[in-house]
Protein backbone atom coordinates (compact mmCIF):
# COMPACT_ATOMS: atom_id res chain seq x y z
CA UNK A 1 0.00 0.00 0.00
CA UNK A 2 1.23 3.48 -0.86
CA UNK A 3 2.04 5.74 2.10
CA UNK A 4 1.79 9.00 0.18
CA UNK A 5 -0.39 11.34 2.23
CA UNK A 6 -0.76 8.90 5.13
CA UNK A 7 -0.35 9.98 8.76
CA UNK A 8 2.00 7.66 10.69
CA UNK A 9 2.97 7.78 14.35
CA UNK A 10 6.13 6.17 15.75
CA UNK A 11 6.78 5.96 19.49
CA UNK A 12 10.45 6.06 20.46
CA UNK A 13 11.22 7.75 17.14
CA UNK A 14 14.26 9.68 18.30
CA UNK A 15 16.81 6.86 18.00
CA UNK A 16 17.45 3.23 17.10
CA UNK A 17 14.89 1.34 15.02
CA UNK A 18 12.22 4.01 15.52
CA UNK A 19 14.45 6.71 14.05
CA UNK A 20 15.29 4.57 11.01
CA UNK A 21 11.59 3.86 10.56
CA UNK A 22 10.71 7.57 10.65
CA UNK A 23 13.20 8.11 7.82
CA UNK A 24 11.66 5.31 5.75
CA UNK A 25 8.11 6.53 6.35
CA UNK A 26 9.12 10.03 5.24
CA UNK A 27 10.83 8.59 2.16
CA UNK A 28 7.57 6.82 1.30
CA UNK A 29 5.63 10.09 1.42
CA UNK A 30 3.97 9.79 4.84
CA UNK A 31 3.59 12.59 7.35
CA UNK A 32 5.27 11.38 10.53
CA UNK A 33 4.41 12.10 14.15
CA UNK A 34 7.69 11.38 15.92
CA UNK A 35 7.10 10.61 19.57
CA UNK A 36 10.05 11.19 21.90
CA UNK A 37 9.87 11.29 25.67
CA UNK A 38 12.50 14.03 25.68
CA UNK A 39 11.45 16.92 23.43
CA UNK A 40 15.05 18.06 22.90
CA UNK A 41 16.04 14.61 21.63
CA UNK A 42 12.99 14.61 19.38
CA UNK A 43 13.91 17.96 17.85
CA UNK A 44 17.50 16.83 17.38
CA UNK A 45 16.24 13.71 15.59
CA UNK A 46 13.97 15.84 13.40
CA UNK A 47 16.96 18.01 12.45
CA UNK A 48 18.86 14.89 11.38
CA UNK A 49 15.89 13.66 9.35
CA UNK A 50 15.62 17.00 7.53
CA UNK A 51 12.04 16.24 6.42
CA UNK A 52 10.13 17.95 3.63
CA UNK A 53 8.25 20.97 5.00
CA UNK A 54 5.20 20.14 7.09
CA UNK A 55 5.69 16.37 6.99
CA UNK A 56 7.22 15.82 10.44
CA UNK A 57 5.75 16.66 13.83
CA UNK A 58 7.71 16.08 17.03
CA UNK A 59 5.44 15.31 19.96
CA UNK A 60 6.94 14.83 23.44
CA UNK A 61 5.37 11.96 25.34
CA UNK A 62 6.43 9.41 27.92
CA UNK A 63 4.40 6.24 27.29
CA UNK A 64 4.32 5.67 31.07
CA UNK A 65 2.41 8.92 31.61
CA UNK A 66 -1.24 8.17 32.44
CA UNK A 67 -2.81 11.27 30.89
CA UNK A 68 -0.51 11.79 27.89
CA UNK A 69 -2.21 9.35 25.51
CA UNK A 70 -5.56 11.15 25.77
CA UNK A 71 -3.87 14.49 25.14
CA UNK A 72 -2.05 13.01 22.14
CA UNK A 73 -5.36 11.78 20.71
CA UNK A 74 -6.83 15.28 21.11
CA UNK A 75 -3.82 16.78 19.35
CA UNK A 76 -4.03 14.38 16.38
CA UNK A 77 -7.82 14.79 16.11
CA UNK A 78 -7.41 18.57 15.95
CA UNK A 79 -4.47 18.57 13.54
CA UNK A 80 -5.27 15.66 11.20
CA UNK A 81 -8.72 14.27 12.10
CA UNK A 82 -7.51 10.68 11.84
CA UNK A 83 -4.42 8.44 12.07
CA UNK A 84 -3.44 5.84 9.44
CA UNK A 85 -0.49 4.03 11.02
CA UNK A 86 0.45 3.46 14.65
CA UNK A 87 3.83 1.88 15.30
CA UNK A 88 4.26 0.97 18.96
CA UNK A 89 8.05 0.90 18.93
CA UNK A 90 9.19 2.50 22.22
CA UNK A 91 10.53 -0.13 24.57
CA UNK A 92 13.07 -0.99 27.22
CA UNK A 93 15.09 -4.08 28.09
CA UNK A 94 16.21 -3.47 31.65
CA UNK A 95 17.10 -7.03 32.64
CA UNK A 96 19.69 -8.04 30.07
CA UNK A 97 21.97 -10.78 31.54
CA UNK A 98 19.94 -10.77 34.77
CA UNK A 99 18.79 -14.22 35.94
CA UNK A 100 15.20 -14.37 37.20
CA UNK A 101 16.44 -14.97 40.75
CA UNK A 102 18.09 -11.53 40.69
CA UNK A 103 15.34 -9.57 38.90
CA UNK A 104 14.07 -6.70 41.05
CA UNK A 105 10.36 -5.95 41.25
CA UNK A 106 11.00 -2.35 40.16
CA UNK A 107 12.74 -3.52 36.99
CA UNK A 108 9.87 -5.88 36.22
CA UNK A 109 7.30 -3.18 36.92
CA UNK A 110 9.06 -0.55 34.78
CA UNK A 111 9.44 -2.97 31.89
CA UNK A 112 5.76 -3.95 31.91
CA UNK A 113 4.70 -0.32 32.42
CA UNK A 114 6.66 0.76 29.33
CA UNK A 115 6.38 -2.21 26.96
CA UNK A 116 2.85 -3.32 27.80
CA UNK A 117 0.76 -0.77 29.72
CA UNK A 118 2.20 2.11 27.70
CA UNK A 119 1.29 0.39 24.43
CA UNK A 120 -2.19 -0.34 25.75
CA UNK A 121 -2.79 3.30 26.72
CA UNK A 122 -1.61 4.68 23.38
CA UNK A 123 -3.45 2.07 21.30
CA UNK A 124 -6.73 2.47 23.17
CA UNK A 125 -6.61 6.27 23.03
CA UNK A 126 -5.76 6.35 19.30
CA UNK A 127 -8.08 3.55 18.11
CA UNK A 128 -10.99 5.87 17.18
CA UNK A 129 -8.58 7.88 15.01
CA UNK A 130 -7.27 4.69 13.38
CA UNK A 131 -10.83 3.55 12.72
CA UNK A 132 -11.49 6.95 11.11
CA UNK A 133 -8.64 6.29 8.67
CA UNK A 134 -10.48 3.57 6.83
CA UNK A 135 -7.10 1.83 6.35
CA UNK A 136 -5.69 1.73 9.88
CA UNK A 137 -2.55 -0.24 10.60
CA UNK A 138 -1.11 -1.02 14.03
CA UNK A 139 2.32 -2.60 14.25
CA UNK A 140 3.52 -3.68 17.66
CA UNK A 141 7.30 -4.00 17.70
CA UNK A 142 7.78 -7.28 19.48
CA UNK A 143 10.62 -9.75 19.87
CA UNK A 144 11.35 -13.39 19.25
CA UNK A 145 12.38 -13.38 22.93
CA UNK A 146 8.67 -13.12 23.78
CA UNK A 147 7.74 -16.24 21.82
CA UNK A 148 6.44 -18.88 24.25
CA UNK A 149 7.35 -21.60 21.73
CA UNK A 150 11.07 -20.82 21.85
CA UNK A 151 11.30 -19.32 25.34
CA UNK A 152 14.77 -19.54 26.92
CA UNK A 153 16.26 -18.36 30.22
CA UNK A 154 17.15 -14.83 31.42
CA UNK A 155 15.45 -11.54 30.46
CA UNK A 156 12.28 -12.60 32.29
CA UNK A 157 10.80 -9.09 32.42
CA UNK A 158 11.53 -8.35 28.76
CA UNK A 159 10.29 -11.76 27.60
CA UNK A 160 7.08 -11.42 29.65
CA UNK A 161 6.50 -7.94 28.25
CA UNK A 162 6.78 -9.05 24.63
CA UNK A 163 4.62 -12.15 25.23
CA UNK A 164 1.99 -9.82 26.73
CA UNK A 165 2.39 -7.43 23.81
CA UNK A 166 1.72 -10.33 21.43
CA UNK A 167 -1.45 -11.13 23.41
CA UNK A 168 -2.52 -7.54 22.89
CA UNK A 169 -1.98 -7.93 19.16
CA UNK A 170 -4.23 -10.99 19.05
CA UNK A 171 -7.01 -9.54 21.20
CA UNK A 172 -7.15 -6.21 19.34
CA UNK A 173 -7.04 -8.03 16.00
CA UNK A 174 -9.91 -10.30 17.05
CA UNK A 175 -12.03 -7.38 18.26
CA UNK A 176 -11.30 -5.45 15.06
CA UNK A 177 -11.83 -8.39 12.71
CA UNK A 178 -14.77 -6.69 11.00
CA UNK A 179 -13.04 -3.34 10.70
CA UNK A 180 -10.43 -1.86 8.38
CA UNK A 181 -7.81 -1.74 11.16
CA UNK A 182 -5.15 -4.47 10.88
CA UNK A 183 -3.03 -5.25 13.94
CA UNK A 184 0.20 -7.26 13.82
CA UNK A 185 3.35 -7.96 15.81
CA UNK A 186 6.76 -7.79 14.15
CA UNK A 187 10.15 -8.88 15.43
CA UNK A 188 12.73 -6.73 13.62
CA UNK A 189 15.52 -9.25 14.24
CA UNK A 190 18.51 -8.72 16.53
CA UNK A 191 19.29 -5.10 15.74
CA UNK A 192 22.42 -3.01 16.41
CA UNK A 193 20.99 -0.31 18.72
CA UNK A 194 21.51 0.75 22.32
CA UNK A 195 19.03 -1.98 23.26
CA UNK A 196 20.34 -4.68 20.93
CA UNK A 197 24.04 -4.01 21.54
CA UNK A 198 26.96 -3.66 19.15
CA UNK A 199 27.25 -7.38 18.33
CA UNK A 200 23.80 -7.51 16.72
CA UNK A 201 23.97 -8.45 13.02
CA UNK A 202 20.97 -6.44 11.76
CA UNK A 203 21.19 -2.69 11.06
CA UNK A 204 18.46 -0.32 12.28
CA UNK A 205 17.59 0.32 8.63
CA UNK A 206 17.01 -3.39 8.01
CA UNK A 207 15.04 -3.76 11.25
CA UNK A 208 12.88 -0.78 10.34
CA UNK A 209 12.26 -2.20 6.86
CA UNK A 210 10.76 -5.34 8.44
CA UNK A 211 8.33 -3.12 10.35
CA UNK A 212 7.58 -0.99 7.29
CA UNK A 213 6.59 -4.15 5.41
CA UNK A 214 3.72 -4.66 7.88
CA UNK A 215 2.75 -0.97 7.84
CA UNK A 216 2.30 -1.12 4.07
CA UNK A 217 0.17 -4.29 3.86
CA UNK A 218 -2.90 -4.01 1.69
CA UNK A 219 -6.48 -4.03 2.97
CA UNK A 220 -6.70 -7.81 2.49
CA UNK A 221 -3.40 -8.30 4.36
CA UNK A 222 -2.92 -10.28 7.56
CA UNK A 223 -4.13 -9.29 11.00
CA UNK A 224 -3.38 -10.87 14.37
CA UNK A 225 -0.06 -12.33 13.20
CA UNK A 226 3.51 -12.39 14.54
CA UNK A 227 6.12 -11.96 11.82
CA UNK A 228 9.90 -12.29 11.76
CA UNK A 229 12.19 -12.39 8.71
CA UNK A 230 9.16 -11.88 6.48
CA UNK A 231 7.46 -15.08 7.67
CA UNK A 232 4.92 -15.96 10.35
CA UNK A 233 6.72 -16.73 13.61
CA UNK A 234 5.40 -19.09 16.31
CA UNK A 235 3.78 -17.30 19.28
Ligand code: NAP
Nearest residue numbers: 012016017037062063089090091143190191193194195196
Ligand atom coordinates in the same frame (compact mmCIF):
# COMPACT_ATOMS: atom_id res chain seq x y z
P1 NAP B 1 16.65 1.83 21.58
O1 NAP B 1 17.64 2.25 20.58
O2 NAP B 1 17.07 1.63 22.99
O3 NAP B 1 15.42 2.86 21.48
C1 NAP B 1 14.35 2.75 22.36
C2 NAP B 1 13.42 3.92 22.12
O4 NAP B 1 12.30 3.79 23.03
C3 NAP B 1 14.08 5.27 22.44
O5 NAP B 1 13.60 6.26 21.54
C4 NAP B 1 13.58 5.56 23.85
O6 NAP B 1 13.56 6.93 24.20
C5 NAP B 1 12.16 5.03 23.71
N1 NAP B 1 11.52 4.87 25.02
C6 NAP B 1 11.88 4.05 26.02
N2 NAP B 1 11.06 4.23 27.08
C7 NAP B 1 10.15 5.18 26.72
C8 NAP B 1 9.08 5.81 27.37
N3 NAP B 1 8.75 5.51 28.63
N4 NAP B 1 8.34 6.73 26.69
C9 NAP B 1 8.67 7.06 25.42
N5 NAP B 1 9.71 6.52 24.76
C10 NAP B 1 10.45 5.58 25.41
O7 NAP B 1 15.98 0.43 21.18
P2 NAP B 1 15.60 -0.25 19.78
O8 NAP B 1 16.49 -1.41 19.62
O9 NAP B 1 15.51 0.76 18.71
O10 NAP B 1 14.17 -0.82 20.16
C11 NAP B 1 12.96 -0.37 19.57
C12 NAP B 1 11.94 -1.50 19.76
O11 NAP B 1 12.39 -2.67 19.08
C13 NAP B 1 11.73 -1.89 21.23
O12 NAP B 1 10.35 -2.12 21.45
C14 NAP B 1 12.48 -3.19 21.33
O13 NAP B 1 11.96 -4.04 22.35
C15 NAP B 1 12.26 -3.78 19.95
N6 NAP B 1 13.23 -4.79 19.57
C16 NAP B 1 14.54 -4.50 19.48
C17 NAP B 1 15.44 -5.50 19.12
C18 NAP B 1 16.91 -5.23 19.00
O14 NAP B 1 17.68 -6.20 18.80
N7 NAP B 1 17.37 -3.98 19.09
C19 NAP B 1 14.99 -6.80 18.84
C20 NAP B 1 13.64 -7.07 18.94
C21 NAP B 1 12.76 -6.06 19.29
P3 NAP B 1 14.84 7.63 24.95
O15 NAP B 1 15.82 7.96 23.85
O16 NAP B 1 14.26 8.84 25.60
O17 NAP B 1 15.37 6.63 25.92
